[in-house]
Amino acid sequence: MQEAFSLQGRVALVTGASRGLGFGMACGLAQAGAHVVLNGRNTELLQARCADIQAMGLAASVSAFDVCDRMAADAAIDQIEKEFGALDILVNNAAFGVARDFLDTSDEDWRTVLDVVLDSCFRLSRKAAANMVRRGWGRILMISSVNARISRGTNTNYITAKAGLEGLTRGMAVELATKGVTVNCIAPGYMATDINTGFRSDPARYEWIRNRVPMKRWGTPQDLAGAAVFFCSDASAFVTGQVLVADGGMTIAI
Numbered sequence: 240m241q242e243a244f245s246l247q248g249r250v251a252l253v254t255g256a257s258r259g260l261g262f263g264m265a266c267g268l269a270q271a272g273a274h275v276v277l278n279g280r281n282t283e284l285l286q287a288r289c290a291d292i293q294a295m296g297l298a299a300s301v302s303a304f305d306v307c308d309r310m311a312a313d314a315a316i317d318q319i320e321k322e323f324g325a326l327d328i329l330v331n332n333a334a335f336g337v338a339r340d341f342l343d344t345s346d347e348d349w350r351t352v353l354d355v356v357l358d359s360c361f362r363l364s365r366k367a368a369a370n371m372v373r374r375g376w377g378r379i380l381m382i383s384s385v386n387a388r389i390s391r392g393t394n395t396n397y398i399t400a401k402a403g404l405e406g407l408t409r410g411m412a413v414e415l416a417t418k419g420v421t422v423n424c425i426a427p428g429y430m431a432t433d434i435n436t437g438f439r440s441d442p443a444r445y446e447w448i449r450n451r452v453p454m455k456r457w458g459t460p461q462d463l464a465g466a467a468v469f470f471c472s473d474a475s476a477f478v479t480g481q482v483l484v485a486d487g488g489m490t491i492a493i
């Protein structure tokens with residue numbers, strides 16, 4: 240059974256892997272045997288994270304580019320294919336939101352968030368999937384959010400983009416289903432990372448979320464590693480188009 244979860248010989252690109260959930264999932268994929276390519280916009284930070292993984296005796300390298308930069312993203316995938324022979328796994332994780340009341344949301348706010356959270360995943364997936372289809376094996380994993388289905392206010396741009404990402408997952412999954420390529424999604428709950436440092440620094444809001452979660456804690460970057468390995472390995476061969484909610488039970492409780 241262990242073999243089904245092995246990623247030995249696979250090459251994985253994880254976007255937004257310089258910290259937070261992306262780095263947590265990259266460590267998990269590397270521990271399962273993959274060569275992980277860490278993406279983000281800060282080369283120095285990525286090199287430090289890459290060295291952390293290599294220090295564990297695991298395989299990693301860096302590909303710094305802005306996921307919204309179409310030409311740079313295409314070139315990065317071409318380079319990975321050339322250097323390592325294949326890009327087998329794509330984890331679309333990089334994202335950020337603009338905290339803004341709906342009535343104050345500008346066209347620019349809207350476009351910025353839709354571009355990084357949704358459009359970039361469409362473009363990276365289309366580029367990576369073409370090669371996966373040619374080879375007859377591939378795994379694409381989207382990182383959505385519980386906010387795709389529940390709203391907290393001031394994040395309409397983000398929840399709209401994440402809801403779209405779950406639609407993209409299902410649309411792609413059906414079209415690629417006979418090609419050996421699966422497309423799935425993890426929807427994390429509230430995880431303690433840089434994306435919500437401001438929100439968490441208010442003790443009242445920190446406790447509000449903690450108490451909403453049946454497990455009575457915020458998530459950690461390590462909490463997604465196992466699910467990521469499952470979706471990126473042969474263990475999930477008959478699973479596609481699914482959204483796995485990893486939220487400590489938050490959205491199944493009253």
Ligand SMILES: NC(=O)c1ccc[n+]([C@@H]2O[C@H](COP(=O)([O-])OP(=O)(O)OC[C@H]3O[C@@H](n4cnc5c(N)ncnc54)[C@H](OP(=O)(O)O)[C@@H]3O)[C@@H](O)[C@H]2O)c1
Nearest residue numbers: 255257259260279280305306333334384429430432433434
């Ligand atoms: N934390 C949570 O509670 C939570 C909950 C639900 C869903 N999520 C989702 O989980 C994913 C990871 O979030 P996180 O909490 O780990 O956030 P984070 O700690 O803020 O990390 C975000 C990562 O994305 C990278 N990034 C941002 N914009 C980028 C761009 N344009 N091009 C390339 N890289 C970019 C950042 O690197 P640089 O800034 O160095 O480029 C960083 O590595 C996101 O999709 C987020 O929406 C998080």
